[in-house]
Amino acid sequence: xxxPHTFVVLVENxxxxxxxxxxxxxxRNYNIHSLxxxxxxxxRVSRMTLVVNTTPEKAPLIEANLxxxxxxxxxxxxxxxxxxxxxxxxxxxxxxxxxxxxIINLASVFRANIVDATPETMTIEVTGTPEKIDSLIEMLGAxxxxxxxxxxxxxxxxxxxxxxxxxxxxxxx
Amino acid sequence: MPxxxxxxxxxxxxxxxEGVDVVFGYPGGSIMPVYDxxxxxxxxxxxxxxxxxxxxxxxxxxxxxxxxxxKVGVAMATSGPGAxxxxxxxxxxxxxxxxxxxxxxxxxxxYLGTDAFQEIDVTGISLPITKHNFLVTxxxxxxxxxxxxxxxxxxxxxGPVLIDLCKNAQxxxxxxxxxxxVRLPGYRPPQRADEDALAEATRLLAEAxxxxxxxxxxxxxSGAMPELRxxxxxxxxxxxxxxxxxxxxxxxHHLALxxxxxxxxxxxxxxxxxxxxxxxxxxxxxxxxxxxxEAYAPQARKIHVExxxxxxxxxxxxxxxxxxxxxxxxxxxxxxxxxxxRPAWREQIAAWRADTQEHDVVHKTRRxxxxxxxxxxxxxxxxxxxxxxxxxxxxxxxxxxxxAAQYYRFPQPYRLVTSGGLGTMGFGLPAGVxxxxxxxxxEVWVIEGDGGFQMTQAEMATAxxxxxxxxxxxxxxxxxxxxxxWQELFYDRRYSAVLLHxxxxxxxxxxHGIPARRVTERREVDAAFAFARQHQGPVLxxxxxxxxxxxxxxxxxxxxLHEMIRRPEExxxxxxxxxxxxxx
Ligand SMILES: Cc1ncc(C[n+]2csc(CCOP(=O)(O)OP(=O)(O)O)c2C)c(N)n1
Ligand SMILES: [Mg+2]
Numbered sequence: 001x002x003x004p005h006t007f008v009v010l011v012e013n014x015x016x017x018x019x020x021x022x023x024x025x026x027x028r029n030y031n032i033h034s035l036x037x038x039x040x041x042x043x044r045v046s047r048m049t050l051v052v053n054t055t056p057e058k059a060p061l062i063e064a065n066l067x068x069x070x071x072x073x074x075x076x077x078x079x080x081x082x083x084x085x086x087x088x089x090x091x092x093x094x095x096x097x098x099x100x101x102x103i104i105n106l107a108s109v110f111r112a113n114i115v116d117a118t119p120e121t122m123t124i125e126v127t128g129t130p131e132k133i134d135s136l137i138e139m140l141g142a143x144x145x146x147x148x149x150x151x152x153x154x155x156x157x158x159x160x161x162x163x164x165x166x167x168x169x170x171x172x173x
Numbered sequence: 174m175p176x177x178x179x180x181x182x183x184x185x186x187x188x189x190x191e192g193v194d195v196v197f198g199y200p201g202g203s204i205m206p207v208y209d210x211x212x213x214x215x216x217x218x219x220x221x222x223x224x225x226x227x228x229x230x231x232x233x234x235x236x237x238x239x240x241x242x243x244k245v246g247v248a249m250a251t252s253g254p255g256a257x258x259x260x261x262x263x264x265x266x267x268x269x270x271x272x273x274x275x276x277x278x279x280x281x282x283x284y285l286g287t288d289a290f291q292e293i294d295v296t297g298i299s300l301p302i303t304k305h306n307f308l309v310t311x312x313x314x315x316x317x318x319x320x321x322x323x324x325x326x327x328x329x330x331x332g333p334v335l336i337d338l339c340k341n342a343q344x345x346x347x348x349x350x351x352x353x354x355v356r357l358p359g360y361r362p363p364q365r366a367d368e369d370a371l372a373e374a375t376r377l378l379a380e381a382x383x384x385x386x387x388x389x390x391x392x393x394x395s396g397a398m399p400e401l402r403x404x405x406x407x408x409x410x411x412x413x414x415x416x417x418x419x420x421x422x423x424x425x426h427h428l429a430l431x432x433x434x435x436x437x438x439x440x441x442x443x444x445x446x447x448x449x450x451x452x453x454x455x456x457x458x459x460x461x462x463x464x465x466x467e468a469y470a471p472q473a474r475k476i477h478v479e480x481x482x483x484x485x486x487x488x489x490x491x492x493x494x495x496x497x498x499x500x501x502x503x504x505x506x507x508x509x510x511x512x513x514x515r516p517a518w519r520e521q522i523a524a525w526r527a528d529t530q531e532h533d534v535v536h537k538t539r540r541x542x543x544x545x546x547x548x549x550x551x552x553x554x555x556x557x558x559x560x561x562x563x564x565x566x567x568x569x570x571x572x573x574x575x576x577a578a579q580y581y582r583f584p585q586p587y588r589l590v591t592s593g594g595l596g597t598m599g600f601g602l603p604a605g606v607x608x609x610x611x612x613x614x615x616e617v618w619v620i621e622g623d624g625g626f627q628m629t630q631a632e633m634a635t636a637x638x639x640x641x642x643x644x645x646x647x648x649x650x651x652x653x654x655x656x657x658x659w660q661e662l663f664y665d666r667r668y669s670a671v672l673l674h675x676x677x678x679x680x681x682x683x684x685h686g687i688p689a690r691r692v693t694e695r696r697e698v699d700a701a702f703a704f705a706r707q708h709q710g711p712v713l714x715x716x717x718x719x720x721x722x723x724x725x726x727x728x729x730x731x732x733x734l735h736e737m738i739r740r741p742e743e744x745x746x747x748x749x750x751x752x753x754x755x756x757x
Contacts, residue, residue, distance in 0.1 A: 012359060016308075020300065027301050057486070064483035070305040070325060073359040 004033055005059045006085070006155050009048040009066055010040070010074040017071045021048065024065055030054065034152025045073065049155050076157070083157045088125070089133045090115070092147040093140050095122040103140070110136045121146060175348035180312035181210035183349050184276070184338070185217065187319035190351060193247050194218060195235065195610055197228035199258075201251025203291060204278030206343035220610055220639055223631035225250040227603035229262020230629070233271045234590045234607030236331075238565060241396055241587060245326050246273040246607065252280060253291030256337075257298070261597060263333050264302040268594025269417060270394060272331035274322050275299075281341040282310035295337045304332030310339045313347040324355045329362025330481040331394055362480055366495040366502040374476045374493045375509045381450035381474075383518045384410045387433065387462075390417035390593070391455010391480065391499050393586045398422070400503035401454060407507065409515045411522060413441045415456050416578055417593045420586040430522070434462035435728050436575040439532070439737055440525035442728065446735040447521075448473045455479065455499050458488040459594070460730050468733030478502050532740045534725075535580065544744045546695045548573060548648045548718045552580035555618065555646070558702045564616040565590065565608045569601035569625030571655040573648040575724040577620045599628030602645065606632050609641035616642055616706070623649040623675050633685045636711040644705045645687075645713040647678055650720045658723045662738075682713035689713035719745040 011017045018037060025032050033051040040047045052062060059077055066075045095103050095117070103122055107114055112126035126136055130153055137145060178186065184207055188196070197220045200208040211219060222228040225248070232246030246266075250259050256277040266273045279285070280292040296308045305325050307318045315338070322334040378384065392401050401421055405412050405428045412422045413433040422429045430441045442464075445451065451473045456462070463469045466488065475491040477484070478499055485494040495502050530536060535553045538544050566581055567590040568574040574591055583589050590608055592600040605619035626647050636643045653671040660668050682689035688708050692701045692715065705712040722745035726737040 016296070019297075023300050057490075060485075061483060061487060064481075064485070067359075068481070068483050070357060070360045 002053050002055050004051050005054050005062070005077060005079045006083075006153060007048075007050040007052065007063065007066065008076045008078055008155055008157075009050060009072060011046050011048060011069075012071040012073060013039070013044055013046045014071060017046070020069050020071060021050075021066070024069060025052075028062075028065060030062055034150075036152040036154055038154075049153055051153055078155050078157055081157050082159075083155050085129050085153050085155045086127055087130050087133055087151055087153050088127045089137075089148060089150045091124045091126065091137060091140065091145060092121050093124065093144045094120060094146055095144075096120070099144075106136070106139055112136065175350045177346050178349045179206065179210065179344060179346050180315050180338070181206040181343040182213070183312060183315040183347070184319065184343070185210055185214045186349060187316045187351070188247065189214065189217065191319060191323040192244065195220065196247045196249060197222055197231040197235070197607065197610075198249035199225050199228055199251070199255060201255045201278065201291070203252035203280055203340050204249060204255070204276075204338070204343070206340065207249070207276070207278065207338070218610075220606070220635065222603065222606065222635050224629065225255050225258035226262050226599075227606065227629055227632045227635065229259045229273070229275065230265065230597075230600050230603035231607030231610065231632075232273045232275075233262060233266045233269070234567060234604035235611045236266075236272045237269075237590055238587050238608045238611045240272070240394060243327060244611070245323055246271070247276065248273060249276040251278045251291070252295065253293045256293060256295040260298060260302065261595075263299055263335065265592055265595045265597045265600065266333040267302045267304070269592065270331050270390065271333065272326040273333045274319075274326050275303075275333060275335040277335065277337050278343070279308070279337045279339045282339045283341070285310075285339070295335070299335045302333070303335045304330075306335040306337065308337045308339070309342050311347075312342045312345040313350075315342065316350060317352050320352050321355055321357060324357070325360060329360075330391075362498075363482065363496040364498055364501055366478075366497045366505055370493055370495050371506055371509065374495055374506065377450060377474050377476060377493060378408060378452070379511055382515070383448050384408070384450040384452060384515075385430075385444050385448040385473075386410050386412040387415070387445070387451055387453045387456050388412050388418040388421040389415045389454060389456025391478075392418055392421040395455060395480070395499035397454070397500040397503055398586055400500055400507065402426070403507055404452075404503060404510060408510050408513045409519070410452065411444060411519070413437070413445060415459075415462055415593075416591060418456060419578060419589050420583040423584045424582040425584065432578050434734075435464070435730070436579065436724050436726065437462075438579070439529045439726050439739060440522060442726075442734045442737060443525045444522050445470050445473075446733065451475045453477045453479075453491075454503075457484045460488070463488065464728045464730060464734035464736075465732055470734075534740055542695075545719050546693070546698065546716065547722055547745070548650070548716075549576045549580050550695070551646070551648065551698065551716050551718065552576050552620070554698050555702065556581045558699070559616070559618070560584075562616070564588070564618055565612060567591070567601050567604035567608055567617060567619050569621040570596045570598045571622045571625060571653070572650070572658065572722070572724045573620050573622045573654070575655075576648070579724075598622075598625035601625060602629050602632045602636075602643075605643045605645070606635050606639070606641060609636070609643050610639065613642070616644060619643055619645045621645065621647050622654060623647055623651060623673055623678075624653045626678075627675070630681065633682065633687060633711065633713075637685050637687060640710055642709060643711045645682075645711065647713065647715045648718050649675065649678065649715050650718050650722065651675060652720050654722070655724070657721070661721070661723070662727075663729075678713060678715040685711075687711045687713050689715070691715045691717065693717040721745050
């Protein structure tokens with residue numbers, strides 16, 4: 001059964017590396033659900049969080065193929081690991097007078113912030129698991145939602161042992 | 174103080190430090206500084222091919238036939254069309270895991286992305302067909318990049334690496350610093366197998382009654398022939414080989430079965446299908462060796478010894494994976510493997526083998542000496558003529574290739590050079606060029622089809638210019654034979670775009686100053702071979718073979734491996750009404 005798998009990928013911070021990863025996914029016909037790239041504490045290393053829809057049989061092959069990229073330093077499939085998963089979304093809703101209080105109340109239930117408002121609209125910033133964001137959007141009602149942008153998931157395993165990804169020279173694999 | 178050099182000089186200095194003494198290539202605008210500097214490095218031999226694809230195939234063959242010496246092939250070309258002409262050859266090296274470094278000129282860094290004259294995104298094009306590639310925009314990066322490129326190309330699962338070298342980087346001057354170590358934090362190919370996996374593999378082997386080893390090109394790449402042989406002998410395990418694995422164990426060895434798969438012999442595939450344990454060594458369960466996957470070796474447990482983790486479970490689920498360098502892993506494993514004798518299993522295989530022998534075409538034609546001269550017989554005669562003389566065979570792709578694999582009994586590794594994964598028609602002659610440059614002391618025989626030969630025949634000029642000892646055999650059936658065979662078998666004999674009206678191959682050779690002969694009769698064969706061997710340097714022999722002969726046995730990819738189309742009783746069609754219209 002295909003389901004979302006989350007991979008944390010450490011790559012060398014060099015031009016073209018994102019293209020190599022994206023090209024691999026296209027070439028092997030893997031279906032990227034979300035992809036997030038950012039910096040880490042080490043300026044030589046970037047960190048990707050990839051969510052891919054795949055089967056448990058195929059997931060190790062994705063991991064192995066990522067490892068084959070010379071610029072990929074480390075890969076971890078955190079799908080079944082205890083991990084913190086967070087996504088950030090900006091949601092713009094139509095908000096005329098009379099609806100505003102309801103929207104503000106809903107946002108506070110989800111610990112979301114109103115980050116912008118115009119006479120016509122309000123923009124909500126929310127952080128949480130993808131499921132939480134899904135349900136906020138649902139509660140806001142499709143009719144009132146003007147625009148949504150989501151970062152895709154960021155993931156970090158819990159604790160010091162599992163969460164400390166091995167960097168070059170730190171024991172290898 | 175490190176010496177100041179231009180980037181072009183640094184390139185040659187670096188290549189020489191990596192042991193390069195031969196480069197195959199073709200110059201042009203964006204790589205002129207490199208070619209200019211070449212004149213100051215007379216210790217490097219540059220072989221000018223007639224097409225960049227030829228340079229790529231030659232470098233590929235050079236690397237494959239010198240793998241035991243750790244050599245890496247090098248091919249270079251200019252930007253734009255030079256680079257795009259290389260791509261078929263890069264893809265070929267990629268599919269067959271051949272260690273080749275490709276160097277392409279590129280426009281100056283300031284023009285990158287501007288669609289300048291002959292600017293093409295070569296790193297983009299080559300991304301999915303290289304193990305890794307580099308775009309170099311600064312002279313001072315050249316030594317490090319060359320060092321890394323060679324390291325990546327030759328280690329782990331070998332493969333092609335491309336360096337795209339901007340013209341400004343070739344011209345600029347910088348201090349030359351040769352890196353003392355390779356620093357690639359993300360590149361850690363597995364070396365030694367896991368202890369638990371080894372224990373599990375040992376247990377599976379101890380339980381097996383009918384094991385078969387599947388030897389692939391990984392055996393050759395890792396130089397694990399002695400360990401393969403030791404494993405087979407110690408535990409009495411027959412060895413089937415893939416097309417690229419031929420030579421891993423000499424065919425005359427009592428445990429050597431021969432080639433498996435689509436055109437493998439009946440008894441080899443029968444052994445695989447009836448095995449209770451398959452030990453796959455450096456092979457990747459390609460669709461050409463498994464037949465219908467769901468019916469592949471249904472009773473067999475599988476041990477997969479591989480250096481590339483991405484091959485594990487890709488096509489066939491395996492019970493145990495031993496990840497690491499094949500030679501190292503087999504050395505780890507051998508002491509734990511128990512001695513065994515399996516007379517019943519060997520007898521069973523011997524019975525299948527006898528049955529195969531009975532059906533063999535060459536066996537039959539030669540027994541009664543009648544019927545037309547056929548492709549397989551030409552190859553078998555070549556084998557008998559050259560047996561014991563350590564010759565190299567390079568082939569094209571098609572029926573002639575399969576006959577070469579079936580009837581030349583390869584006694585040694587690195588002596589068959591053929592395009593496996595990509596199946597590139599026209600590989601034969603340029604591969605022969607590369608092999609002949611690599612082995613000036615050996616005779617190189619190119620076996621090509623009339624179709625494929627015409628794709629890269631221009632390399633005859635290279636062979637002449639370089640004085641290479643290449644003997645070209647063209648098996649002329651006036652057809653794109655392998656495609657015709659499929660049309661005969663699977664498309665109701667509707668022959669579409671497969672008939673070839675060929676040039677006169679003897680005259681073509683003559684135009685190059687290459688001695689040549691045409692052979693139509695069985696009785697002329699030996700004299701033709703003698704003629705070819707008398708002349709030092711290139712010689713061409715054209716053999717007229719029946720237009721409608723087929724390669725058997727054959728398994729289609731939709732059938733289980735043991736459901737083979739066996740060799741038919743009757744002779745192939747010899748006459749075709751329009752055959753007379755072809756060259757004499
Ligand atoms: C570059 C390329 N184009 C097309 C094919 C498809 N193909 C495979 S075998 C074959 C026929 C080869 O004909 P020939 O070289 O005469 O060899 P024969 O099969 O007749 O021995 C063709 C067209 C290929 N493998 N490679
Ligand atoms: Mg032909």
